[in-house]
Ligand code: KMH
């Protein structure tokens with residue numbers, strides 16, 4: 001398919017597990033704040049919302065009730081694809097990380113391997129990855145495989161071959177996490193190389209690498225790109241973004257200038273085979 005014939009899916013990740021209000025005073029913590037940031041981002045062009053939950057004091061949480069509160073508030077107004085994280089925070093157990101699946105999302109992130117994550121260890125054993133995938137499929141939740149390094153792609157290809165994952169795969173190439181693959185153009189073909197051709201791929205890039213790497217991904221024909229405070233709080237060097245929605249608007253404008261249209265939630269559901 002020509003690189004510009006399919007609309008671009010923009011995912012917003014309004015809050016991860018690492019970013020805090022020291023990094024940006026507008027980081028959403030409560031379910032209401034997370035829902036509001038998500039809805040503004042959908043208005044700006046996001047068709048997928050990648051969610052983490054926080055306690056009211058900002059501590060990352062696996063509590064499905066916190067996820068469910070945000071999800072319900074979003075669905076009352078709009079119908080983006082809702083993806084919950086099963087990556088959680090580095091210190092969470094796999095049981096804690098997968099509790100969000102009880103909140104009734106459309107999709108979930110899924111790790112296929114371990115890595116250094118800054119100065120921490122981010123551990124996902126192969127058996128944990130296989131059982132998390134089974135849990136997600138059992139609830140009708142479609143996984144997006146998070147690929148932070150080439151070994152994760154190799155592991156995902158093996159899980160697909162063995163039937164632990166169902167094709168065509170939706171994958172997210174995450175570049176620029178200290179401990180994972182670096183944010184260079186060559187990272188994209190390197191992460192895709194072990195996977196079958198029909199994979200639907202998006203790109204996430206951390207911090208100052210975001211705009212450049214996502215622009216490259218758009219030109220290469222990526223199915224999607226991800227922005228949001230989980231990954232980056234700056235619009236430009238030294239200039240904080242006003243909001244998650246401003247980051248969505250910015251990358252949508254880049255995409256349009258480069259000849260891509262922006263996917264609606266319905267188009268995103270069709271492209272990613274999400275009901
Ligand atoms: N917070 C990171 C340790 C995911 O959402 O699946 C893991 C993460 C990836 O954010």
Ligand code: ZN
Nearest residue numbers: 016085087230
């Ligand atoms: Zn995440």
